[in-house]
Amino acid sequence: MYQVLIVDDEPFVRQGLKVVVDWETYGFHIAGEAKNGIEAIELLKKNKFDLIFMDIRMPGMNGLEVSAKIRSSISKRVRIVLLSGFSEFTYAQEALKYNISHYLLKPLDPDQLVKVLTEIGHELEKQLKAEQARKDTASIVGAHYLMETLTGRKNEKVARGLEKLFSGQSNFSYLYIELDNQDESFKELSAEEQTENFWELYEYLTGALGKFKGNILCNVDKKQVFELGIILSDQLVESYLCKDKEAFVEKIKVRTNLAFSYNLKWYKGCDVATISEILHSYLEALDVKASEGGEGDVELLSRIEDEIQKNYKENLSLKELSDKYFINSAYLGQLFKKKYGIYFKDYLNCVRIEKAKELLLGSNEKVYKISELVGYNNVDYFINKFTKVVGTTPSKYRNLAKY
Numbered sequence: 001m002y003q004v005l006i007v008d009d010e011p012f013v014r015q016g017l018k019v020v021v022d023w024e025t026y027g028f029h030i031a032g033e034a035k036n037g038i039e040a041i042e043l044l045k046k047n048k049f050d051l052i053f054m055d056i057r058m059p060g061m062n063g064l065e066v067s068a069k070i071r072s073s074i075s076k077r078v079r080i081v082l083l084s085g086f087s088e089f090t091y092a093q094e095a096l097k098y099n100i101s102h103y104l105l106k107p108l109d110p111d112q113l114v115k116v117l118t119e120i121g122h123e124l125e126k127q128l129k130a131e132q133a134r135k136d137t138a139s140i141v142g143a144h145y146l147m148e149t150l151t152g153r154k155n156e157k158v159a160r161g162l163e164k165l166f167s168g169q170s171n172f173s174y175l176y177i178e179l180d181n182q183d184e185s186f187k188e189l190s191a192e193e194q195t196e197n198f199w200e201l202y203e204y205l206t207g208a209l210g211k212f213k214g215n216i217l218c219n220v221d222k223k224q225v226f227e228l229g230i231i232l233s234d235q236l237v238e239s240y241l242c243k244d245k246e247a248f249v250e251k252i253k254v255r256t257n258l259a260f261s262y263n264l265k266w267y268k269g270c271d272v273a274t275i276s277e278i279l280h281s282y283l284e285a286l287d288v289k290a291s292e293g294g295e296g297d298v299e300l301l302s303r304i305e306d307e308i309q310k311n312y313k314e315n316l317s318l319k320e321l322s323d324k325y326f327i328n329s330a331y332l333g334q335l336f337k338k339k340y341g342i343y344f345k346d347y348l349n350c351v352r353i354e355k356a357k358e359l360l361l362g363s364n365e366k367v368y369k370i371s372e373l374v375g376y377n378n379v380d381y382f383i384n385k386f387t388k389v390v391g392t393t394p395s396k397y398r399n400l401a402k403y
Contacts, residue, residue, distance in 0.1 A: 001029035002124050007040040007054035026117040037061030044074050056084045067098040079120050312351045313375040318344045353389045360398045367394045
């Protein structure tokens, strides 16, 4: 239950707030009351509250003054809902300075209160998950710090950021998020601002990664890291990081390269020989999986095959499909070759040729038109490909079928 503090100088208002809705139904428990701002501040210093409902007009310190005190010296994260008997625009404007969650008019509308509690409950749930995950040893750092570390371009600013993020933690994991090169707004952020952004990203990704705590890849030298990253990235996602690949893809929705660090070499030290042995074990396991053919690969190829059958006339490419289905293009190419015995381009070409054969026999369309309908912009190129696959030209194929 999330803990609630009610602050109002009128006893009947405090009592009314407690009974106007069933707080516990929405995950809240009224854990304290205060009749003025000074009492509220003392309670907040001694107890942890998640949400404060507070009147604006009170003797002594008003609600805005109490909010300012809370934000400056007690908590920047506790949710504050201000109550007022009047629609005081000046107060509402002032409230924006102190990150007030909501501004409600008295007497409270129960439906409006339920709406506010539901919204704040969702916010607190997200915050709780992020805080709990941050306490775990498997912490995730976003793009800038990891790339600086992996490539050896470390500097004092990066070091300070990492020490701040992982203070008191003995080991931790990394997920490298590849940012679009066009995203200039992110590059302009300071190291401190980027740190805050990373934790927002972490909160978003942690649900997808679940309770995975494994440590796989040591921060060895630059060349080794990128060679191993190419080999392991997508296979590790499928094989080890998530049992539900679909949920992973739906939640993350970003292109990723994965590199999990056992310990920062320049920060904590690392036994490269031990990690090398672990990597060999994982690679052997991946080889076994590849030889058996994983269910995830079969399902993926089935979906891509359906995609090709529906959109063969479009300008499909291995790169486009790999981006759409969040898989390394080289790995996808290997899967195609293994299952169909031919490369992706040849497979797409065969599908188009089969569709062309159907149109040649089932319609009176000109050859150049059929070429366009199955995805070829150049009719000469189409004729050349058709002849290679079928053994005769499109026109001859159509004529032979008449006899």
